[in-house]
Amino acid sequence: xxxxxxxxxxxxxxxxxxxxxxxxxxxxxxxxxxxxxxxxxxxxxxxxxxxxxxxxxxxxxxxxxxxxxxxxxxxxxxxxxxxxxxxxxxxxxxxxxxxxxxxxxxxxxxxxxxxxxxxxxxxxxxxxxxxxxxxxxxxxxxxxxxxxxxxxxxxxxxxxxxxxxxxxxxxxxxxxxxxxxxxxx
Numbered sequence: 001x002x003x004x005x006x007x008x009x010x011x012x013x014x015x016x017x018x019x020x021x022x023x024x025x026x027x028x029x030x031x032x033x034x035x036x037x038x039x040x041x042x043x044x045x046x047x048x049x050x051x052x053x054x055x056x057x058x059x060x061x062x063x064x065x066x067x068x069x070x071x072x073x074x075x076x077x078x079x080x081x082x083x084x085x086x087x088x089x090x091x092x093x094x095x096x097x098x099x100x101x102x103x104x105x106x107x108x109x110x111x112x113x114x115x116x117x118x119x120x121x122x123x124x125x126x127x128x129x130x131x132x133x134x135x136x137x138x139x140x141x142x143x144x145x146x147x148x149x150x151x152x153x154x155x156x157x158x159x160x161x162x163x164x165x166x167x168x169x170x171x172x173x174x175x176x177x178x179x180x181x182x183x184x185x
Contacts, residue, residue, distance in 0.1 A: 007072070007082065008044075008045075008047035009043075009047075011042075011043030011045070012043075012047060013048050013051040014047075014048045016048065016061060016106060016108075017060065017061050017106055018106055019172060023065055026153045027152050028058075028059065028150075028151045028152075030067055031086050039127055041068060045059060045062065045068065046072075048061075049070055049072065049105070054105045055071060055072060055073035055074075056069060056070065056071040056144075057069060057071075057105060058151050060150055060153075061105060061150060067124075067151045068086050068151075069085055069088065070084040071084070071140075071143055071147065073136075073139065075140040081136065081140050083134065084127065085124040086126065086127065089148075090122055090145065092120065092121035093116075094117050096118045097115050097117055097118075099114065101113060102142065104155060104156055107157065108175070112157070112167070112168040114160065114164075115159070116141065118137055118138055120136050120140075120141040120144040120145050121133065121134070121135045157172070
């Protein structure tokens with residue numbers, strides 16, 4: 001029996017910010033107000049993430065430059081991880097470095113082999129201000145690192161070098177949304 005609403009069920013789907021938008025390339029500010037606006041933001045993030053069929057979404061991806069992200073992501077054993085983190089800090093990223101396909105809702109339809117560690121630990125707080133520690137392995141670790149990067153003003157394209165970066169940027173220029181990609185397009 002469910003005793004909580006489904007995440008995002010009261011949220012509104014927001015417009016996604018696309019690669020090149022300045023809000024994606026600047027560090028986000030610390031959340032200090034834990035009132036109803038924060039709860040609405042979290043609900044909007046879930047609604048937007050689900051509508052876009054993503055597994056994680058950072059607040060700046062909908063134009064809100066605050067350190068908040070949500071996730072509904074499986075790990076490599078297909079265990080579902082669902083939640084949110086406010087003012088997250090990536091406190092550990094270790095284990096084996098794995099290059100795997102990585103995409104982003106702010107680069108719709110594109111992927112590139114991106115190196116990430118196969119274990120990550122994020123600490124922060126919940127919407128109630130309670131401490132939270134989230135540990136992930138495999139694909140979920142990739143998600144945690146990816147969302148923390150967003151809040152620091154980094155998109156996965158920034159982590160690429162050489163031929164992988166060249167190929168991704170070429171694909172960005174060809175994408176239907178590329179006019180919005182700014183210096184990347």
